Amino acid sequence: MVAPDRPYRNLTFRETQILRLIAYERATNARIAMRLGIGEGTVKVHVHHLLAKLRVPNRDEAALLYLRAEGRRGW
Numbered sequence: 001m002v003a004p005d006r007p008y009r010n011l012t013f014r015e016t017q018i019l020r021l022i023a024y025e026r027a028t029n030a031r032i033a034m035r036l037g038i039g040e041g042t043v044k045v046h047v048h049h050l051l052a053k054l055r056v057p058n059r060d061e062a063a064l065l066y067l068r069a070e071g072r073r074g075w
Contacts, residue, residue: 007054007065015050018043023063 008019014036021027021035029047033040047059056062 007069008050010053011050012046015046015053018046019050019062019066022047022059023066026063 008016011019017036018032021032025031027035029040029043032043036043051057051059051062054062054065056065
């Protein structure tokens with residue numbers, strides 16, 4: 001079960017890095033891949049996993065969940 005105060009706490013370090021880039025910079029997979037020095041396909045796999053772990057349908061919902069947990073109101 002996901003903790004309500006930190007719903008992303010069960011993510012890996014890399015998944016959390018990617019979620020932060022999505023949330024704070026609205027970064028695309030290509031941009032994330034470039035920033036982290038990994039392949040775009042690898043980013044897609046990480047995004048797929050973090051969406052499943054957070055039980056959200058898309059990256060916007062994941063970003064909002066993260067921002068709200070961090071005390072931010074959103075974009």
